[in-house]
Amino acid sequence: MLREELLRGDLTVDGLEKRVTKLRIVPVVVLEDANDALPLCDALMAGGLPIAEVTFRTEAAAEAIALIRKERSDILVGAGTVLTSEHVFRAADVGAAFVVTPGFNPKVVSAAFECGLSIIPGVNSPTQVEMAMASGCRLLKFFPAAASGGLAMLKALSGPYKDVRFVPTGGVNPENLAEYLSLDNVAACGGSWMVEKELIADKDFESVVKLVCQATEIVRTVPLPPNS
Ligand code: 3PG
Numbered sequence: 077m078l079r080e081e082l083l084r085g086d087l088t089v090d091g092l093e094k095r096v097t098k099l100r101i102v103p104v105v106v107l108e109d110a111n112d113a114l115p116l117c118d119a120l121m122a123g124g125l126p127i128a129e130v131t132f133r134t135e136a137a138a139e140a141i142a143l144i145r146k147e148r149s150d151i152l153v154g155a156g157t158v159l160t161s162e163h164v165f166r167a168a169d170v171g172a173a174f175v176v177t178p179g180f181n182p183k184v185v186s187a188a189f190e191c192g193l194s195i196i197p198g199v200n201s202p203t204q205v206e207m208a209m210a211s212g213c214r215l216l217k218f219f220p221a222a223a224s225g226g227l228a229m230l231k232a233l234s235g236p237y238k239d240v241r242f243v244p245t246g247g248v249n250p251e252n253l254a255e256y257l258s259l260d261n262v263a264a265c266g267g268s269w270m271v272e273k274e275l276i277a278d279k280d281f282e283s284v285v286k287l288v289c290q291a292t293e294i295v296r297t298v299p300l301p302p303n304s
Contacts, residue, residue, distance in 0.1 A: 087152075087173050087174065087194055088194065089194045089195075089212075089213070089214070089215065091194070092173075092174050092194040092196070092215065093214070093215045093241065093263060095127070095152055096127070096196075096215065096243065096263050096264045097241070097263040097264060097300070097301065098300075099125060099126070099127050099152075099264060100257055100263075100264045100265070100295045100298075100300075101125055101127075101253075101264055101265055101266075101267070101270075101291055101292070101295060102127055102128075102129050102154075102176075102243060102245070102264055102265070102266040102267075103120060103125060103127065103128050103129065103266075103267070103268070103270050103271045103288070104129050104131060104156055104245060104266050104267055104268045104271070105128050105129060105130050105131065105156075105268070105271045105276075106131050106133050106134060106268070106273050106276075107130060107134055107136050107137060107140045107276065108134050108136055108273070108276075108277065109136055110136040110139040110140040110143055112140075112276050112279070113130070113136075113139075113140035113141075113143045113144050114143065114144070114147055114148060115279070115281050116128070116271065116276060116281065116284065117144055117148040117151045118148075118281070119281040119282075119284040119285045119288065120151065120271075120284070120288055121148075121150065121151065122285045122288070122289075123270075123284070123285050123286075123287070123288025123289045123291070123292055124288065124289070124292040125270075125288050125291070125292055126150050126151050126152060127151065127152040127153075127154075128144065128151060128152075128153050128154070128271075129154045129155070129156035129176050129266065130144070130153060130154070130155060130156060130172075131155075131156035131157040132155055132156065132157045132158055132159070132163050132166075132167070133157050137155065138155075138166055138167075138169075138170045139170075141153055141155055141167070141170045141171065141172050142170040142171060145170065145171035145172075145173075146171075152173050152174075153171075153172060153173055154167075154172050154173055154174040154175060154176055154196075155167035155170075155172040155174075155175045155176070156175075156176040157176075157177075157178060158175040158176060158177045158184060158188075158195075159177065159178075159181070159184070160183075160184065161183055161184060161186075161187035163175075163184075164184055164187040164188050164191065164193065164195075165187065165191065167193065168191040168192075168193050172193065173193075173194070174193060174194040174195065174196065175188050175193055175194075175195050175196070176195070176196045176197075176198070176217055176243075176266075177195065177196070177197045177198050177217070178198040178217070178219050179197075179198045179199075179204075179219075180197045180198060180199050180204045180207055180208055181197070182207070182211055184197070185197055185208075185211045185212075185213060186211075189212070195213065196213075196215050196216065196217050196243055197211075197213050197216060197217065198216070198217040198218075198219040198245075199216045199217070199218065199219075200218060200219060200220065200224035200225075200229075201224075202233065202236070202237075205233060205237050205240060208240070209237070209239070209240060214239055214240045214241065215240070215241050215242075215243065215263060216240055216241070216242050216243070217242070217243045217244075217245055217266065218230060218233075218242040218243065218244040218245065219244075219245045219246050219266075220245070220246030220247065221244035221245055221246045221247050221248060221256070221265075222246055222247025222248075223246060223247065224246075226244070226247065226252075226256075227252075227255055227256065227259065230242060230244060230256075230259050230261060230262060231259065233261065234259070234260060234261040237261070240261065241261055241262070241263035241301070242261055242262050242263065243262075243263055243264050243265065243266050244256050244262060244265050244266070245265065245266030245267060246266075246267075248265045248266065248267040248269070249267065249269050250269065250287075250290055250291065250294060253265055253267075253291065253294050253295075254294050254297060254298050257294075257295065257298040258298055258299075259301075260301050260302055261301070262301065263301065269287065269291075270284060270287040270288045270290075270291055271284055271287075275287075
């Protein structure tokens with residue numbers, strides 16, 4: 077099958093930004109067993125969060141993404157921890173709707189554009205923001221958020237960089253989620269706190285639903301960013 081046939085036609089970079097900005101949270105998932113993918117998606121849906129970034133940190137990730145794409149078409153599924161062009165091609169082959177990288181790698185960005193995949197590249201400095209902008213990206217993962225200056229750094233970046241939106245990830249939790257989401261240059265927050273590896277290993281999807289509900293309730297208390 078051609079890669080193009082696997083892509084979600086409407087998911088341009090703008091389309092991805094709109095969806096992510098509407099949902100406001102990107103759960104970062106590590107799946108050791110692809111069989112956990114569908115119950116996990118059902119828990120995310122039950123909590124009102126139809127999106128998952130399945131990280132390429134396990135052997136099961138590609139199979140899990142393919143399964144989600146086939147069986148749970150309501151979930152916007154992306155591939156995370158994408159480190160190489162090969163990862164990008166693999167993500168496209170299994171039907172990922174988007175890819176997320178922890179750092180900024182121009183080769184990986186080109187590979188994503190080559191196969192028509194929207195990409196949220198990771199940055200944590202002004203230099204990297206400018207490199208990302210120069211490569212045509214404006215929705216950027218801010219990673220690792222807490223360790224890179226958190227809210228203060230995002231506020232500082234909002235001065236010179238009016239046209240980019242961030243997805244802070246790394247150290248986001250229910251205590252600071254609303255503060256991050258209140259920043260005008262934050263489209264959404266990424267995080268693993270709702271979908272901890274241990275909960276998935278224990279098949280404790282009820283707790284996942286509760287944590288996702290808690291997160292979506294917090295989201296409802298925060299106004300959407302301007303022009304979203
Ligand atoms: C990531 O993989 O993007 C981050 O490690 C998630 O960070 P968190 O576990 O602090 O949410």
